[in-house]
Amino acid sequence: MKLLNKIKSIAIGSFDGIHLGHQALIAQADAIVIIERNGGYLTPGYKRCCYTDKICCFYHFEKIRGLAPEAFVARVLEDFPLLEKIIVGYDFHFGREKRGNAALLKTLFDGEVTVVEQVCHEGIPVHSRTIKEYLREGRVKMANALLGRSYQIEGEVIPGQGLGKKSFVPTLNLAVSHYQLPLEGVYATRTKLGDRWYDSVSFVGNRVTTDGNFAVETHILDREIDAFHSSLSLLFVDLLRINKRFESFEALKRQIEADIQKAKELLG
Secondary structure, X not given: OHHHHOOOEEEEEOOOOOOHHHHHHHOOOOEEEEEEOOOOEOOOHHHHHHHOOOEEEEXXXXXXXXXXXXXXXXXXXXXXXXXXXXXEEOXXXXXXXXXXXXXXXXXXXXXXXXXXXXOEEOOEEOOHHHHHHHHHOOOHHHHHXXXXXXXXXXXXXXXXXXXXXXXXXXXXXXXXXXXXXXXXXXXXXEEEEOOEEEEEEEEXXXXXXXXXXXXXXXXXXXXXOOOOOOEXXXXXXXXXEEOOOOOOHHHHHHHHHHHHHHXXXXXX
């Protein structure tokens, strides 16, 4: 706890996505206190630490949900005894049944409480729920704009159906959990293998023309996949087309070739 004892300012919130709104809070703090819910996320768990250079401290929601507002603040002061400043968003609530808000926090905490007002991008309020909705609609570029970065997921590489390398193009298949996946379709992406990023085209959805199973798979452009990777990262740049059924494997193959060409043009 010696490191925590030196912290004088914290930002508190769920920080799902570390989007532009969250960054406005984080910029003012020495550390961030993340309320972890273990739900469907833009950026789950400790992965949030990858998008900030600030110290990240986690409070699990199930452990603190029953605390009265006064008890919650007492817990914070116990963990951060030198605390002088707390930064929260305008819609921040805390304590049992969300009884606490920024106004109450100011009465319970003797230090400074800074309330950051709603952040907008091109007139659009920046919220995690808004970004998730854009992803579900396939509007990746807008989701990325609100995030302030390209949306990224991670997954474990698993065996595929084997058709790609034989009949179409070789792909790496992913088992993905905890992330909000975008609309079913084909995307221009970048894929991280080891410590390098490669241009790629990726599919998310049910393989309605072949086996009907749900899949997240990526094809690395202009490179032979010559090694097995236990995990990889997938960064979404833009939607190429929505998922659809094709009348034949040959029609699907032609479309995949067109997808690859379009992805190359888009990724430059």
